[in-house]
Amino acid sequence: MIDIQSLDLTKKDFVTENEVRWCPGCGDYGILSSIQKTFASLGEKKENFAVISGIGCSSRFPYYMDTYGIHGIHGRAIPIATGVKLANPALSVWVITGDGDGISIGGNHFIHAMRRNVDVNVVLFNNRIYGLTKGQLSPTSELGKITKSSPFGSIDAPFNPATLALGAGAPFVARSLDRNMKHMSEMIRRAYQHFGATFIEVYQNCVIFNDGAFNNITDKETKDDFSLMLEHKKPMIFGKESSKGIHLDGNIPRAVEIGKDYSIDDILVHDETDSVISLILGEFTYRPDMPTPFGVIRAVDTKPYCKYMLDQIAEVKQKQGEGTLETLLSSGDTWEIK
Amino acid sequence: MDTTKQIRDMDDVVVRFAGDSGDGMQLIGDRFSSSSAHSGHDIATLPDYPSEIRAPAGTLAGVSAFQVNFSSRDIYTPGDAPDVLVAMNPAALKVHLNDLVRGGVIVANTAAFTGKNLKLAKYDSNPLEDGSLSGYHIYAVNMVEMVANATHNLNLKPKAIERCKNFFALGLLFWMYSHSKADTLKWLKKKFATKPELIEANIRAVNAGYNYGSTMRIFTTSYRVASAKLRQGKYRQVNGNLATVLGIVAAGLRMGREIFYGGYPITPASEIMHEFAAMKRYGVKMLQAEDEIAAVTAAIGASYAGNLACTATSGPGLALKSEALGLAIITELPMVVVDVQRGGPSTGLPTKPEQSDLNIAMYGRHGEAPMPVLCAFSPRDCFYAAYEASRIAVKYMTPVLLLTDGYLAQGAEPWRIPSEDELPEMDIEPVFGSEDFFPYARDEKTLARPWVSPGTPGKEHRIGGLEKEHIYGGVSHDPENHQFMTELRQNKVDGIALEIPPTEIFGDESDGLLILGWGGSYGAIREAVIRAREEGVKVSHVQVRYLDPLPPDLGDVLKRFNQVLIPETNMGQFRRVIQANYLMKPLGFNKVKGKPFRAEEIYEKIKEIAGEKS
Structure with missing residues (x-):
């Protein structure tokens, strides 16, 4: 367990001198503020954070975090972060990526980091569009979407990042929203506390190229009816009056009214450790009749890669003895010439 | 029977073992080399196997071979042409006969010369019987029957007997060359500690081969190659890939840095990954990444976090890594990138060597992206080249490209193990700049920036692919700064030239013909030059380790000679570098056949040029 101690850090300690240059109204501001604040409260020393990114709007993030960090190349934040973590497993390593960087050009790294269970925390800002390159469709853009690269509507079926992560074997998958800073802060904390690979998808509004993409879950009027806030071991209830719930009809999840045909006992209870439930929750995305689940979708404890690596090195050292320059050079079959 | 042995002394012998991929040729080749090395010969070996793992048995495509040159003198190559060809089946004979010296020895396993195998090898009649090999000494032995006789009371299945035949061949060769x-x-x-029945069977097969040689009249003579006058010391055999890994791990231990290796399987570099994976007692962290790009970018991350980081690949993989190398260059992080060159372009000739990645090594990145490029000369030299690449990387805070090739990677030779004192100093001073920490402050001499890793209190900083402001390291789009930083990165790499040792010239210091080589052509060139010089030809040899930057004295050296010849297994990539740098027109000698130069070829070329002059 992490030794939480007071280091008297505040959000300010994580703010750099760099002027933040996202568009006014961009969802990234909220995420930045939330992460700065949360990092200060984790009890981790500031110098132990490394924030790694690729290319895209979200990937400017490291410049605004007064921690160690690398602004890498397009799609490669995850392997860079993997190298940082393996080189120094004591660090708390974070990847900030987007839907283009993380699961288009970097898709291969994403799935492999999840299945390999490398102890890095991946935060993916999903705005369903390419922002920095000025408005092309991304792998999470909906079918039919009009963008600069799809003037007659997208014919590209989208990915659901959470399902992709689950399918790749991610031990920790969560979802949050740029507007809900309190919730996001909690997700960041949970990810920090989880040993192994973690994945947080953050729905993020791009005011310029995809404004309002998440209106139904951000507007006061509609958000309660379209958001399902998950809690471990609690029934999946949502709606303005908390009168709706998720019922499993055979294998098919349905949003139902509680009180008429269904009682609270008919409502599915969330279990972060149940991989079937997590896959069912993943299915809600892109289904207009279902609310969007937020919170920890899956959290299971499995031995992370770093631990395997360090254990193996320690085992071999114990068996063969700590290697020295002398043992290195003289290993194998040797003979003397006199 | 006459068991007295008539022994003839020889200076050196080249033996090639050839058979089906499944016949264990690499194994007995390796055993023969090892016993040769142990008896004090200088040796050089080269495996030659198909890119298919197991092509259909008996076919020409499935032939696997192993060549060893052992000598009482210093030798530089695995030998041009074998004196002895061990052919375990007709296909092996067909594929390799052309290389055998006229009048050479053929040891053939008649058990495999069946109608079916002859057909597979596209022989119309049995070459062992039809007189077509009359120019050679043929020793035809039914090795399978011999092994069966020797092991008759072990109750082995026919398949097991068949599998011991390679050790019969080995035993016979031991006798022929008076090896222990x-x-x-x-x-x-x-090797077979857990399978005692195989120990006995193989021992009997070795003995049967040995005794067959000594008791049968057909072998009138056996040969003896005296020990070479090798330097006193402890030796081991290394191939280029192993030596490369040893060099990097040694450098890491010497620097007191943990070692990180990011790899992805690719022929002929995979063995580097295997060797790193086995280095856990040295704390080596090895990541088999999901692709070449992940392998190099993980190395960049590990380097940022303070490890001596390395990745190795071959041509196609280097192409994939090239964007990431730009990141390593602009972030100025140390890393060793090894390219074990093979025939290209594209998949090309994956198991065959070529020196055709020089262009991509020197120029294959977008933007102004200077990066030091070094090469290795011989299998054992890979150790020193890799050690030096690591030293330069850390001293100058830069990625370094090390070029080896499939020939060096798989070729093996004895290596006198250096003592710790013999290894070059790691003369690396940590750079701290002024009292205040700035990530892009500079060491005045080397222009290196400080290497400060996450976990260090109070020095949090960000680096990345965007242009950096001089000293402070913030993002900068300032035109003057970009000009300055571009020049600075170039100057930093150019400055390495100041510590390149004076060029060593083998032969005369000036006049006549100079053979200028780089990388794995060293052995063939040196052997050819020695031979030509013995015959009075005025020819010298320079082999270049530092390709970028070039040795500062190289231009002057080249201009002292009447003619310069550059042999390379590409279309003239180094020749163009020399032309451009020194405004001179060297002669080219270019071969792209997926094979290294033979000393004979270079010797003939020297004679040709010398003949034209006289």
Whole structure:
């Protein structure tokens, strides 16, 4: 367990001198503020954070975090972060990526980091569009979407990042929203506390190229009816009056009214450790009749890669003895010439 | 029977073992080399196997071979042409006969010369019987029957008997060249410790081969190659890939840095990954990444976090890594990138060597992206080249490209193990700049920036692919700064030239013909030059380790000679570098056949040029 101690850090300690240059109204501001604040409260020393990114709007993030960090190349934040973590497993390593960087050009790294269970925390800002390159469709853009690269509507079926992560074997998958800073802060904390690979998808509004993409879950009027806030071991209830719930009809999840045909006992209870439930929750995305689940979708404890690596090195050292320059050079079959 | 041996002394012998991929040729080749090395010969070996793992048995495509050159003198190559060809089947004979010296020895396993195999090898009649090999000494032995006789009371299945035939061949060769079989018998006991029946069967096969040689009249003579006058010391055999890994791990231990290796399987570099994976007692962290790009970018991350980081690949993989190398260059992080060159372009000739990645090594990145490029000369030299690449990387805070090739990677030779004192100093001073920490402050001499890793209190900083402001390291789009930083990165790499040792010239210091080589052509060139010089030809040899930057004295050296010839297994990539740098027109000698130069070819070329002049 992490030794939480007071280091008297505040959000300010994580703010750099760099002027933040996202568009006014961009969802990234909220995420930045939330992460700065949360990092200060984790009890981790500031110098132990490394924030790694690729290319895209979200990937400017490291410049605004007064921690160690690398602004890498397009799609490669995850392997860079993997190298940082393996080189120094004591660090708390974070990847900030987007839907283009993380699961288009970097898709291969994403799935492999999840299945390999490398102890890095991946935060993916999903705005369903390419922002920095000025408005092309991304792998999470909906079918039919009009963008600069799809003037007659997208014919590209989208990915659901959470399902992709689950399918790749991610031990920790969560979802949050740029507007809900309190919730996001909690997700960041949970990810920090989880040993192994973690994945947080953050729905993020791009005011310029995809404004309002998440209106139904951000507007006061509609958000309660379209958001399902998950809690471990609690029934999946949502709606303005908390009168709706998720019922499993055979294998098919349905949003139902509680009180008429269904009682609270008919409502599915969330279990972060149940991989079937997590896959069912993943299915809600892109289904207009279902609310969007937020919170920890899956959290299971499995031995992370770093631990395997360090254990193996320690085992071999114990068996063969700590290697020295002398043992290195003289290993194998040797003979003397006199 | 006459068991007195008539022994003839020889200076050096080249033996090639050839058979089906499944016949264990690499194994006995390795055993023969090892016993040769142990008896004090200088040796050089080269495996030659198909890119298919197991092509259909008996076919020409499925032939696997192993060549060893052992000598009482210093040798530089595995030999041009074998004196002895061990052919375990007709396909092996067909594929390799052309290389055998006229009048050479063929040891053939008649058990495999069946109608079916002859057909597979596209022979109309049995070459062992039809007189077509009359120019050679043929020793035709039914090796399978011999092994069966020797092991008759062990109740082995026919398949097991068949599998011991390679050790019969080995035993016979031991007798022919007066090698001791003791080491191999010992080795067999260890190798098959868990399968005692195989120990006995293989020992009997070795003995049967040996005794067959000594008791049969057909072998009138056996040969003896005296020990070479090798330097006193402890030796081991290394191939280029292993030596490369040893060099990097040694450098890491010397620097007191943990070692990180990011790899992805690719022929002929995979063995580097295997060797790193086995280095856990040295704390080596090895990541088999999901692709070449992940392998190099993980190395960049590990480097940022303070490890001596390395990645190795071959041509196609280097192409994939090239964007990431730009990141390593602009972030100025140390890393060793090894390219074990093979025939290209594209998949090309994956198992065959070529020196055709020089262009991509020197120029294959977008933007102004200077990066030091070094090369290795011989299998054992890979150790020193990799050690030096690591030293330069850390001293100058830069990625370094090390070029080896498939020929060096798989070729093996004895290596006198250096003592710790013999290894070059790691003369690396940590750079701290002024009292305040700035990530892009500079060491005045080397222009290196400080290497400060996450976890260090109070020095949090960000680096990345965007242009950096001089000293402070913030993002900068300032035109003057970009000009300055571009020049600075170039100056930093150019400055390495100041510590390149004076160019060593083998032969005369000036006049006549100079053979200028780089990388794995060293052995063939040196052997050819020695031979030509013995015949009075005025020819010298320079082999270049530092390709970028070039040795500062190289231009002057080249201009002292009347003619410069550059042999390379590409279309003239280094020749163009020399032309551009020194405004001179060297002669080219270019071969792209997926094979290294033979000394003979270079010798003939020297004679040709010398003949034209006289």
